[in-house]
Every structure is written in C-alpha cells, then in structure tokens.
Amino acid sequence: MMRRLGTMLYPIATLVALVVIWYAAVKLFHVPAYLLPLPGDVIERIREDFWFLLHHSWITTGITLGGFVLSIVIGVPLAIVLVASKTLERAVMPWLILSQTFPKVALAPLVVVWFGLGLGPKLVVTFLVAFFPVLVSTIVGLRSIEREMIELARAVRASTLQTFWHFRLPLALPNIFAGMKVSVAFSVVGAVIAEWVGANAGLGYLLLQANANLDTGLLFAVLVALMVIGVVLYYAVELVERLVIPWHSTIRLQNPTA
C-alpha cells in the first residue's frame, strides 16, 4: 500500500510542477485571461458549473463507451476472421490500413449527412476513430503463438475450434488488452469529433460553444473533464485486464507482492 502511494506521488508531482509553470507563465508574461486563464480560475469555473459539466460529461462518456464497445465487438471478431482466412486478409487488410491514413475527422460530416443526428452516427464516428488499435493488436496476438504451443495443441489432437478457444484466444488476450487501452483513449477523441459535427449536448458541443464565445474558462474546464474521462476509462480497462489475465507477466511484474 505504501508503495502504491509512493508511485502515485510521481505523477502528482508532475501535475503540481505543470500547474506552477502554468501559473508562473500567466503572471510573468501577463497573458490575458481570454487566452490562458489562471489555474485557480479554471478550478473555480469547474466548481461553479459542476453539475452542468457533469451532465455533458455523462453524455460524452456514453458515446465514448458505446464507440469503444463497438470497437471491441466488431474489431475482435474481424481480427479473428482475418487471421483465419488468408484470402480475406489479403483482400481487406490493405484497405483497412489505407483507411487509417485517411483523416477520420473528415468522415464525421459525411456520417452525419448519411445517418442524421441521432446517437447512432455518433457511435459510428467514435467506432471509426477507435477500432483500429483493437483490430491490429488482436491480429498480432492471434499470430504470435510459439511453435511448441501449436505443436502441443496438435499433439493433444485439439480441433481448430478447440485450438482457438484453449490456446490462441487466451494467448492473444494480453495483446488485445494493449489494443483496448489505446482504443479507449481514441474513443474519447472520437466522441468529441462526433459531437463537433452534429450535437446539441456533450463536451464536444460545449467545446464549440466555448470557442465561439471566447469563453476560455469553459474551454479549459471541458478539457479537464475530457482528461478525467480518459484517465478513468483507461484505468477501468486496466482493472479489467488485471482481473482477466492476472497470469500475464506485465501485470505480475507491476505488483510483485501479489
């Protein structure tokens, strides 16, 4: 427990240092508040508009989670299919990779034109931004199985399905979780983009509003809210990871006491 606390001290120290630099910079260079408000002002703004921010954060979190879940329920099976079929992989993978070089922000308005303004299109945009890491890591995970492991599966005469279920999938889980951690962070970005192009609520929407009104205080308050959402979701995924694959070395090495 003491060690936990000890490791938490480092990021907190970094945060304090950054806030101090921020504060000093504003004071030192007389930065006007509409460009960069003081840390204290941002905190004050968050306190003032707490319930308002919470309401919009809730909406954005919903879209983020929805898109993230879509990324998993589509990304993982898609990876499985691509690994299973060489033909399909050859046909589809280059296009999937190409699609990633494409700025997905540019797709968002199109999705709105096609699907309208409801929840659906927002989930689609978030999914488009977030699914690739899950897809790629799942593919890597399913592929990176040692030769002797495969030989063991064959020696015990496991069927293709059994080999997948008892060997390949569990062995891919560490990679899948690595992809999910990237993906959940991308999902927050995706949700904000989705709310930029057709929303009347949510943090992305607030961001546009604040920008239009030169309300830098609100802008910063929203950024803080987004950060909190991102960090909480990231650690939630990590918690699930600890529960699902406690046997994996990356987790064991993190808490040697366990």
Add this chain to the structure above:
Amino acid sequence: MAQPITISGVSKTFGSGTAGVQALQDVDLEVAAGEFVAIVGASGCGKSTLLRLVGGLAPPTSGRIEIGGKPVVEPSPGIGIVFQTPVLLPWRTVEQNVQLPLVIQRSGDAAQRIQDLLELVGLRGFERRRPYELSGGMQQRVALCRALVTDPSLLLMDEPFGALDALTREQMNLELQRIWLETGKTVLLITHSITEAVMLADRVVVMTPRPGRIREIIEVKLPRPRDFSALRDAAFHEACERIRMLMNASGFVE
C-alpha cells in the same frame, strides 16, 4: 497395447536450395513394441526434429515413418509428447495443465489420476499453483504428468529432465522406469545425459551432427529393474564409455 515404430530412410531438410538445412539424413530405426530407446547426440544434430516426425508434427522430406504399421500423417491418438520446453498454459493451474489433454478429448473426470501423477513427480501441494510460480524443473515435471495423463501407449520425450538437479533427476529416472515396467509403453527418450540413457534404455541411439544420422546403436544388456548402484557395474561402465567415445569422435565434448 504398445506399438512398434518403423523409421525407414527418413531425411528432413528445412528450407530449400543453398539456404536449406539438412537436419536428418537417411535415418533407419526400428523400435519394437514396448521397447525403451534413448537418443543422444550433439546439440543441433536433429534429435528434436526426429521426435517431431515420429509425433506426426512435421512430415519427413523423404522416407517413411510408421507407428503400429500405419504411416504417420498427423499426431496419432495414444501418444504422449514431452517437449523440450514445458509449454504450460500460464492461465491454467498445475492441475488444469495436467488435465488439458483430457479436456480436449472430452474424457471423463480424472481427478484421482491427476493427483497420483503429481504425487509421483513430487508436486503434491502445488496443484493450485500457476506455472510462473514453479521452478523450471517443476514445470518440466508438470509437462511430464500432462503427457502421461492419457496413459499413452507411445511416449515421446525431449530432454524431459534437463532442468532438474542430479538427485531429483535420478528419482525421476527411477519413476519413469517403474511406470514403463508397469505399463509396457514404447518410449523414445532424448537426453544429453549418457548415464540417464544407459540407465533407462534397452538401446541407445547415438547420432552425428550435420546432417543428423545414426552413428551407432548400443544395446544395454543390464537386468531390470535397474537402479543407480548399477553405475558400478562393468557393463554399465562399458556402455557409457562406448557412447562417450562415439560422441567425442563426432566432435562432441560433454
């Protein structure tokens, strides 16, 4: 119901052209049903490759392999393989790892059998541990239990005791001999220990490296059951010396 193995004119080349590696060349070997054969030879001389071919995990480039008169095309039922590394599934407990072949083959519950096997290799009390909590030698013993749990009629072992201390190793040797005497399996054992080979085997196959061939087959004519007091026996000594000489001649120094 042990089965004989027939290996005739088997060669194995990995890759092709100038980049190809010839791992085995013209290997001929007859293993009788219920016979215990040990294979020794320098590192990289193709021992594991030969075991893989017999196990049906890879096809020979040329030649034939038969188990019980049937050509090997895939891992046949009734074989147990101990790989050179333990390859345990990290999310399964010791018990569950041993149980794996039964789960795959949907055989009934064999809790008692698993208990007995773990007891036999000195791993009682570790049933619920995960592989990463075990030493290398303990992991190897779990792998041995996993190979034995289906009571295979053919046992293929690739240096199963390599990571054990001398004393535990001798114990394991005696246990293996006892199991073999009781069940009459056909056993193919790869080992780097000449003593182990002579102690356990009816015949010891000495291989030469690059390409892997059978240099000579030594018959060990010692009465069973053997124990380590046989080490002082003249016949034991003679067999060991002969094997050592053959291996030295092919550039191997133990």
